[in-house]
Amino acid sequence: MGERKVIKTTCKGCHGGCGVLATVEDGVIVHIEGNPEAPTLGTMCSKGLSSIQHVNHPDRLLYPLKRTGERGEGKWQRISWDEALDTIEQKMKDSIAKHGPSSIAVSQGTGRGYNEYTHRFARSIGTANIITPGYICHSPRLGLYGLVTGYGRLYCDYHGWGGEYPKTQISWAKQLEISSADGEMAVWFLNSLKHVKNLIVVDPRETALSSRATLWLQIRPGTDAALALAMINVIISEGLIDKEFIEKWTYGFDKLAERVKEYTPEKAAEITWLKAEDIKKAARLFAIDTPGCIQIGSSLERQANCGQTLRAIICLLGVTGNIERPGSMISWVPPDTGQREDFFTEIPITDEMRKGIVGSDQYKMGAARTAHSDTVIKQLLNGNSVIKVWFSVGGQQILHLANTKEVMEALKNLEFLVHVDQFMGPMAEIADIVLPAAHWLEIDDIFDMHPRFMIEAHNRVVDPPGEAWQDSKIFNEVGKRLAPKYWFENVEKMLDYQLKKGNMTWKDFSKKVVHARMGKDQIYYKYKTDYWRKGGGFPTPTGKMELYSTVLENLGYDPLPHFQEPGESPVSTPELAKEYPLILTTGYRQPFYFLSQYRNIPWLRSFQKDPVMQIHPDTAKECGIEDGDWAWIESPRGKIKQKARLFPGILPGVVMATANCFYPESPGPLHGLLKSNPNVLTSNNHCDPMYGSPDLTCLLCKVYKAEDDKEE
Amino acid sequence: MRWGMVVDLSKCVRCYACLAACRIEHFLPMGINWPRLVALETGGDSPTVSTYSVRCNQCKDAPCVEVCPTGATTRREDGVVTVDQDKCVGCRYCVVACPYQNRTFLSKDKDQGFFPGRVVTDFEKAGKKLYKHQIGTTEKCNFCAERIDAGLAKGLKPGIDREATPACVNTCPARALTFGDLDDPNSEVSRLIREKKGFQLHPEYNTDPSVYFIDGKIGQSDEPKVDDKADKEPEAIGVGE
Numbered sequence: 001m002g003e004r005k006v007i008k009t010t011c012k013g014c015h016g017g018c019g020v021l022a023t024v025e026d027g028v029i030v031h032i033e034g035n036p037e038a039p040t041l042g043t044m045c046s047k048g049l050s051s052i053q054h055v056n057h058p059d060r061l062l063y064p065l066k067r068t069g070e071r072g073e074g075k076w077q078r079i080s081w082d083e084a085l086d087t088i089e090q091k092m093k094d095s096i097a098k099h100g101p102s103s104i105a106v107s108q109g110t111g112r113g114y115n116e117y118t119h120r121f122a123r124s125i126g127t128a129n130i131i132t133p134g135y136i137c138h139s140p141r142l143g144l145y146g147l148v149t150g151y152g153r154l155y156c157d158y159h160g161w162g163g164e165y166p167k168t169q170i171s172w173a174k175q176l177e178i179s180s181a182d183g184e185m186a187v188w189f190l191n192s193l194k195h196v197k198n199l200i201v202v203d204p205r206e207t208a209l210s211s212r213a214t215l216w217l218q219i220r221p222g223t224d225a226a227l228a229l230a231m232i233n234v235i236i237s238e239g240l241i242d243k244e245f246i247e248k249w250t251y252g253f254d255k256l257a258e259r260v261k262e263y264t265p266e267k268a269a270e271i272t273w274l275k276a277e278d279i280k281k282a283a284r285l286f287a288i289d290t291p292g293c294i295q296i297g298s299s300l301e302r303q304a305n306c307g308q309t310l311r312a313i314i315c316l317l318g319v320t321g322n323i324e325r326p327g328s329m330i331s332w333v334p335p336d337t338g339q340r341e342d343f344f345t346e347i348p349i350t351d352e353m354r355k356g357i358v359g360s361d362q363y364k365m366g367a368a369r370t371a372h373s374d375t376v377i378k379q380l381l382n383g384n385s386v387i388k389v390w391f392s393v394g395g396q397q398i399l400h401l402a403n404t405k406e407v408m409e410a411l412k413n414l415e416f417l418v419h420v421d422q423f424m425g426p427m428a429e430i431a432d433i434v435l436p437a438a439h440w441l442e443i444d445d446i447f448d449m450h451p452r453f454m455i456e457a458h459n460r461v462v463d464p465p466g467e468a469w470q471d472s473k474i475f476n477e478v479g480k481r482l483a484p485k486y487w488f489e490n491v492e493k494m495l496d497y498q499l500k501k502g503n504m505t506w507k508d509f510s511k512k513v514v515h516a517r518m519g520k521d522q523i524y525y526k527y528k529t530d531y532w533r534k535g536g537g538f539p540t541p542t543g544k545m546e547l548y549s550t551v552l553e554n555l556g557y558d559p560l561p562h563f564q565e566p567g568e569s570p571v572s573t574p575e576l577a578k579e580y581p582l583i584l585t586t587g588y589r590q591p592f593y594f595l596s597q598y599r600n601i602p603w604l605r606s607f608q609k610d611p612v613m614q615i616h617p618d619t620a621k622e623c624g625i626e627d628g629d630w631a632w633i634e635s636p637r638g639k640i641k642q643k644a645r646l647f648p649g650i651l652p653g654v655v656m657a658t659a660n661c662f663y664p665e666s667p668g669p670l671h672g673l674l675k676s677n678p679n680v681l682t683s684n685n686h687c688d689p690m691y692g693s694p695d696l697t698c699l700l701c702k703v704y705k706a707e708d709d710k711e712e
Numbered sequence: 713m714r715w716g717m718v719v720d721l722s723k724c725v726r727c728y729a730c731l732a733a734c735r736i737e738h739f740l741p742m743g744i745n746w747p748r749l750v751a752l753e754t755g756g757d758s759p760t761v762s763t764y765s766v767r768c769n770q771c772k773d774a775p776c777v778e779v780c781p782t783g784a785t786t787r788r789e790d791g792v793v794t795v796d797q798d799k800c801v802g803c804r805y806c807v808v809a810c811p812y813q814n815r816t817f818l819s820k821d822k823d824q825g826f827f828p829g830r831v832v833t834d835f836e837k838a839g840k841k842l843y844k845h846q847i848g849t850t851e852k853c854n855f856c857a858e859r860i861d862a863g864l865a866k867g868l869k870p871g872i873d874r875e876a877t878p879a880c881v882n883t884c885p886a887r888a889l890t891f892g893d894l895d896d897p898n899s900e901v902s903r904l905i906r907e908k909k910g911f912q913l914h915p916e917y918n919t920d921p922s923v924y925f926i927d928g929k930i931g932q933s934d935e936p937k938v939d940d941k942a943d944k945e946p947e948a949i950g951v952g953e
Contacts, residue, residue, distance in 0.1 A: 603735060
């Protein structure tokens with residue numbers, strides 16, 4: 001036996017955060033397991049564990065490539081990093097000279113510890129046209145929580161550090177236990193269920209937890225605001241409010257009380273397809289058995305009424321006093337290394353940058369510091385695109401944006417597209433230059449978990465294959481060429497810089513692995529102290545938690561939450577519903593895939609080969625579909641095939657399609673992009689007024705049997 | 713001493729981590745799983761979604777032991793049923809005899825590698841050296857007997873000390889799996905079976921499995937709650953269960 005060593009690192013198989021012990025023998029990873037000393041107590045999921053097959057995958061991109069044929073033709077030539085970087089530098093400089101820095105877009109996939117680099121890079125070269133999936137995942141929450149806490153983060157206190165666990169938990173459009181995100185949070189959430197008195201699950205589908213919950217609200221997709229407003233109605237009319245908190249610390253309660261009068265449980269029952277009695281029961285449980293918390297899922301942010309839905313839920317937290325109290329919703333104080341965002345907010349967005357943000361005139365909350373993706377696509381289609389050069393690092397916008405066919409057409413109109421990835425997927429295939437990226441087992445970097453009370457180290461376990469680089473190095477090297485004053489001699493110096501507030505170097509932190517503010521070091525009830533405001537209060541214009549939002553009022557939005565029907569529904573578009581009678585939601589996730597990733601990892605693919613859509617047996621019968629059949633799902637935008645799974649736990653009349661799927665093994669350039677990807681069906685025409693989020697999880701469709709699984 | 717496992721159906725969220733951990737722990741060939749997940753999804757008035765994380769039950773009266781003509785399958789004194797790959801002749805009587813279908817015959821087509829016809833990865837090469845799989849023999853879960861034995865030799869306690877505990881139990885993010893000594897009334901497994909009405913799968917087969925299942929509502933846990941210690945809030949009146 002040769003040299004054997006165990007390296008402590010941090011998983012990034014999803015958003016990441018689970019502590020890892022990786023055993024390396026003669027330079028080969030022979031074992032991975034959870035690190036029992038980490039806050040995740042030695043647990044790991046199938047995605048993280050299967051990283052062993054990921055690092056060894058024969059399809060990994062090894063060298064920079066440049067396109068030699070037509071875009072999407074699949075003809076590539078290996079080039080050196082120098083040539084790649086020279087070309088990128090020149091294209092960006094030309095575009096800046098000709099069209100200004102806003103002509104460059106920088107895009108990323110989901111926020112998983114490299115947001116700091118995408119944002120810093122963009123800002124450093126003078127553009128705020130950052131394209132992220134944030135507006136359909138997490139950003140609306142951050143922005144609207146920001147109207148309460150300033151910092152923009154409120155998380156469920158699953159930890160009991162303040163002496164109490166949540167007594168009532170609402171899991172709202174969320175399966176934190178499996179939803180392929182925030183792995184580290186799932187462990188704490190599941191642990192907190194030992195202490196919960198009431199668990200309320202809001203979901204059109206039965207889950208393992210809803211089967212065993214105190215109350216399961218099987219809601220019609222897209223109507224969540226009506227439920228939240230009716231719960232507030234019940235809480236106010238039955239006198240179950242937290243009087244002291246409301247009187248002392250909130251603004252606009254009377255106006256909110258007036259607004260929710262119209263949302264009686266009976267009216268909400270009609271809208272949501274729930275029972276009025278269940279709505280009342282949920283309201284009482286949440287208001288009486290406090291403290292409580294609400295775990296929101298991003299399905300709510302994939303709806304064109306998401307801003308007001310989230311506002312309604314925040315007001316529900318407000319009237320019950322479930323803010324900053326142990327066991328409720330907390331804005332965690334980061335460790336002494338500071339907020340991870342400091343690394344890019346230290347480069348402010350100038351007025352000129354702001355003016356250049358695509359979509360900023362329309363979506364004042366969502367497109368304030370990032371671009372509105374769907375407007376970028378529309379402009380590219382219409383020939384009036386601000387964006388000319390697109391630097392895409394991870395993530396595949398071609399897959400996750402609404403209306404895939406339009407997105408494909410639009411991307412062809414770019415002058416120059418660079419994509420950084422580990423594999424040749426649909427986004428890489430249409431790029432001009434493709435750069436090879438490293439895996440989390442191959443990088444030295446800082447992991448920032450979503451709730452931000454700790455940072456963790458990704459320590460390099462093995463070297464990247466070929467000439468693959470870690471994302472931070474790619475940004476640093478391109479950054480040095482275009483905006484040298486903001487970039488660093490090397491990655492280690494850049495990591496040192498990010499840790500300097502904590503008086504640590506990368507080498508110190510790398511050994512420490514976890515740097516956290518947990519337990520007694522956390523601060524609850526910040527509004528009762530000088531933390532946000534001298535003499536107490538919230539960091540808002542009125543100094544109170546604004547149930548009536550003066551900020552939204554000034555931006556021209558409704559300052560009080562309201563319910564709006566989805567853009568397509570049996571109620572809003574009854575004529576369309578005659579042809580497309582079923583409700584389509586596209587949020588189905590499997591615990592062994594992460595967004596568009598991992599369908600090429602044999603261990604993970606073995607758990608479910610084909611994308612599955614769930615449908616109630618009664619509905620399936622009406623559509624002539626049996627369990628295991630391939631079925632067409634058709635909307636006004638197009639049609640796809642998925643395999644039908646008859647599931648008695650789903651609301652009849654609702655179709656739940658697997659999200660973000662393509663077939664890595666199918667030939668390029670599309671890799672089966674149009675066969676099963678539900679964004680072929682989704683629309684980018686109807687967007688949330690604040691955030692620009694399109695309806696992805698509440699649309700109309702029809703379903704019928706497909707003869708086979710062949711791609712059309 | 714009789715090693716056993718308790719699977720909590722109210723905690724399992726069907727994440728597949730147990731399968732993945734086992735594949736790594738035993739360098740399983742691509743076509744083999746020792747544990748499996750069996751889904752139960754019912755409708756009606758009280759619909760249920762459950763996932764049974766199943767594996768070899770390490771039965772006390774194991775039909776596989778009885779039918780094995782070569783003595784390859786034996787039951788150890790600690791209750792673990794093992795297969796000696798050197799003695800197994802691949803007759804597959806045991807595959808048929810196991811009423812739980814928890815045994816797999818390792819045929820050549822089940823060992824095609826991670827990326828057939830393309831590359832043998834470094835991990836697979838290492839696996840060939842570190843863990844023996846014999847094509848033409850039968851395989852199944854062994855409760856990570858290697859970990860149990862090595863752990864006990866170091867004075868560690870299986871089910872309590874991680875090093876001596878099965879890999880699937882260690883990795884489970886939901887903490888749905890508990891391991892320990894069924895003969896010890898004070899062990900956690902015995903307590904769970906006693907207090908949460910543990911049941912075995914298909915007791916009518918009379919094999920006396922060492923894997924038990926428990927279930928229950930969330931929110932009515934009888935474990936001590938931090939909340940109970942803290943003072944104050946008025947109890948709910950007229951609502952809740």
